[in-house]
Amino acid sequence: MSLNLVPFVSVDKMMKLVLHIGIERVLMDLAAEIEADFRRWPQFDKTPRVASHSDVGVIELMPTSDGTTYGFKYVNGHPSNLRRGLQTVTAFGLLADVATGYPLLLSEMTILTALRTAATSAMAARHLAPKDARVMAMIGNGAQAEFQALAFKAICGIEEVRLYDIDPDATDKCARNLAGSGLKITRCKSREDAILGAQILTTCTADKNYATILNDNMVGAGVHINAIGGDCPGKTELAPAILHRSSIFVEYPPQTRIEGEIQQLAADHPVTELWQVITGETAGRTSASQITLFDSVGFAIEDFSALRYVHGKLAATGLYDNLDMIADPDDPRDLFGMILRAAA
Ligand SMILES: NC(=O)c1ccc[n+]([C@@H]2O[C@H](COP(=O)([O-])OP(=O)(O)OC[C@H]3O[C@@H](n4cnc5c(N)ncnc54)[C@H](O)[C@@H]3O)[C@@H](O)[C@H]2O)c1
DSSP: OOTTEEEEEOHHHHHHHHHHHOHHHHHHHHHHHHHHHHHTGGGSBOOOOEEEEOSSOEEEEEEEEOSSEEEEEEEEEOGGGGGGTOOSOOEEEEEEETTTOOEEEEEEOHHHHHHHHHHHHHHHHHHHSOTTOOEEEEEOOSTTHHHHHHHHHHHHOOOEEEEEOSSHHHHHHHHHHHTTSSOEEEEOSSHHHHTTTOSEEEEOOOOSSEEEEEOGGGOOTTOEEEEOSOOBTTBEEEOHHHHHHEEEEESOHHHHHHHSGGGGSOTTOOOEEHHHHHHTSSOSOOSTTOEEEEEOOOOHHHHHHHHHHHHHHHHHHOOOEEEEOSOOOSSTTOHHHHHGGGGO
């Protein structure tokens, strides 16, 4: 393949790729890829994502490199988009060869972000949640919800998902999409109803606010909390008292301290880095009564792993197009002369 032609995975090709492989298989594969990259965490360039905030949302760039391959994601978060018929989160991303700087892949990442977020959550829960957890509360039934539910089924063995959203249409949509998945789906009328009997509590709401999706009295001993929606300054989902009772696990502390639930705590409040649990350097869950909290904000290495996974599927599936994205003058210094080719 010519280096000026960059493989591009469109939304259409991504949908076909996911269906071709099977969504639960993709979620399991991604969890394995992300876990493998978390194991070699020190090899990566790491930086908190570069965020441009406005009154209504945020646009972020998420770069990382392992010294051989570079990747970045462009992603937005606009809770008010829903009222305009637009998505809260959209994304695309790129992989490049560190040796030449030439791009290797450009891909849609709106679908891929939902997949990698769910895979990361379930991978974290496999290390932190009670081993016998079979019931998950799913509060917030928007774009991410079905992906979360299926990842917890495939990776953690969850059998029942208890759905709640302030908008019953969202719950209906989610229940419809999960019908036939093998999960028992229970529609709930309140947050309190949703958490009944659940060993895993997932919060996945979108509001540019210090929201209280879980109150302190809703969180009993021994549960695992998978907090997805609080991922921006001024945007959280948990009552601070819950954080004081929990063992808190994060992706990259310098980013999570700004964006995660822990922005509500003192800057030196102890947290554990998830990668150290995965390598065995630090303990995860140590007792049955412990409350574990994965304070997820989404980190660049997860996107890197996901992009590399997609890149690895191109040759066998052919599910990409070639983009004429990089100039290719016959003489590398004759960029100007190359323009004249268009006149021929
Ligand atoms: N941590 C990560 O890696 C990561 C990745 C992707 C998205 N997110 C975040 O997850 C959140 C959800 O994303 P999405 O794409 O599903 O958004 P979405 O807008 O599609 O869905 C959000 C849902 O939350 C519901 N909701 C809002 N307030 C609620 C409340 N008080 N109680 C119950 N439900 C409520 C809405 O009705 C909506 O159905 C967003 O905040 C997004 O920024 C985090």
